[in-house]
Amino acid sequence: MQLNRKKDSGKRMSLFKNKFIIALPLIVIAVIFVFSLAMIPSINPAPHNLPIAIVNEDQGLTIPKVNMGETMVSNIQSAASVNSVGEPPMKWIEVSSEEEVRAGLDNQKYYAALVIHKDFSEKLASLTTPDPSSPRIQIYVNQGMNASASSMAEQMLNQAVHDVNNKMRTELLATFDQQGAAISTKQAAALASPIDCVVIHVNATGTHSANGNSPILMFQPLWMASLIGSVIFLLVKNKSNYANHNERLQANIVQVLWGGVMALAAGFSFTWFAKSWGVDISHFADTALFLTIAYLTFFLMISAVFSWVGLKGMIIFVLLLFLGAPLLSFAPELLSSFYRDWILSWLPMRFMVEGLRELFFFGQGFRLNHPTMVLIWIGACGLLVLLTSAFKHSRKPEQKKEVEIAWK
Known part of the structure; x- marks a missing residue:
């Protein structure tokens, strides 16, 4: 019995004479390291230089000579922050017309687009009149290009418009305060959201596509x-x-x-x-x-x-x-x-x-x-x-x- 036990023990110990058995802990660590590399991109994905088209068709006002569309574009572009590697999350690409933007979205050039219409300044000026009419801008979101990137672009554009809305509201209220004029119900409703933002999803992923995946x-x-x-x-x-x-x-x-x-x-x-x-x-x-x-x-x-x-x-x-x-x-x-x-x-x-x-x-x-x-x-x-x-x-x-x- 003792001889058999010694033989079994010897066989078990002989396993450790194999260099691969000795190296197994290091092999396991190496395998875990290699496959854990796949986790890195998912930990904190941050957008940088997402191509976003912007169209400013605003014709501005003659008296006073001003183009609020240009002001809005400047405000949005200057408000863009930078990420941890010093790059902006969005790369603004100025496009001449809405038709050109739609073609670019279909050709997967842009994840989203912001379109300012030609009567933007005119309608914005009307907010201080008894018959206010909110200017409208459109945000196009290219869903089919990439589900996560287009969603991020939509959120960033909505936030940019929200910030401009707050700034416009503050400036308009200051104007009313200086004039000492009473605000009508219609004006108050318009001031709640001075800029009417419409979001349009193009190349939509639909409901049976695993959220575009x-x-x-x-x-x-x-x-x-x-x-x-x-x-x-x-x-x-x-x-x-x-x-x-x-x-x-x-x-x-x-x-x-x-x-x-x-x-x-x-x-x-x-x-x-x-x-x-x-x-x-x-x-x-x-x-x-x-x-x-x-x-x-x-x-x-x-x-x-x-x-x-x-x-x-x-x-x-x-x-x-x-x-x-x-x-x-x-x-x-x-x-x-x-x-x-x-x-x-x-x-x-x-x-x-x-x-x-x-x-x-x-x-x-x-x-x-x-x-x-x-x-x-x-x-x-x-x-x-x-x-x-x-x-x-x-x-x-x-x-x-x-x-x-x-x-x-």
């Missing part, structure tokens, strides 16, 4: 399906013994062709599932075709990496999923320069999200726009790399054996 939610199932498809093809191909480069090339061509079939199955089935679950999809065929391209792009990209480095390439795509996916819900203007320039800009899946946004919220059908063309180019590069892998040196027998064991 449906394109982001649809990324993960498609990504996992393409990853699993690539892994299965890798394991099956490695289990087969190809005698020469031609056989490997033929296998790669079959993989590409069957990947196209899988892409069609994924694109149309996923669109049908999403629509059945309640997602508002107005262009079924266009959405299915775009998802087909996205799946095939991801499948070719992942397969290309696997064809050269094997299952070790899995770590790349796992990191892309866990580090990249949280960034997809943020507008670039809500991220630090590091995450914006070095991570988000390099994520292939963001083009899928951008393409779905155009399909879902901007009323555009399938077309060869920027997101679609980028996906096609990524897929073409993946195709080329996958096909050329047929001419590399074959794997060592012991490596093949390890893959076969994993497959079994």
Whole structure:
């Protein structure tokens, strides 16, 4: 009995002779550190340089010569604070007309817009007359561009108008006080909110879009399906013994062709599932075709990496999923320069999200726009790399054996 106990104790202690067992605490800390990096953008997202259009069509007054629209624009722009990195939250872009603003919103140039109409000064001056008429301004909010960024832009614009309203009310009350005139009921009602602000949501996300996040939610199932498809093809191909480069090339061509079939199955089935679950999809065929391209792009990209480095390439795509996916819900203007320039800009899946946004919220059908063309180019590069892998040196027998064991 004592001899058996000593043997068991020796076996347990022999575990600690393995360097990986000894290093496990450090490995755990390293893994936690890497994946905790995905938390950073979500902790305190602060807008900086959100592009906001501003239109001042105010014709002003001749006597006295004054343009209150220009004064209001100046007040709003000068009141803008700066964030922790010394940048303003909004980047004001002056636009000449309301029509140009609407075109810019549809082309995703601005998250919001402020429009001051041509009779602004005239109506503002009327507030001191017996027949007051409140001037009206319009705030356009581009909901489909990004849910969180457009919401922030709306809040900041409303606050800016609220501050101007308070300032105008104070100045008008001072004017009445100097004149010693009584304020009528009509004037008092107008003074409660001197400027009438109307908020208009354009490219609206609707009620069945997960608050505008449906394109982001649809990324993960498609990504996992393409990853699993690539892994299965890798394991099956490695289990087969190809005698020469031609056989490997033929296998790669079959993989590409069957990947196209899988892409069609994924694109149309996923669109049908999403629509059945309640997602508002107005262009079924266009959405299915775009998802087909996205799946095939991801499948070719992942397969290309696997064809050269094997299952070790899995770590790349796992990191892309866990580090990249949280960034997809943020507008670039809500991220630090590091995450914006070095991570988000390099994520292939963001083009899928951008393409779905155009399909879902901007009323555009399938077309060869920027997101679609980028996906096609990524897929073409993946195709080329996958096909050329047929001419590399074959794997060592012991490596093949390890893959076969994993497959079994």
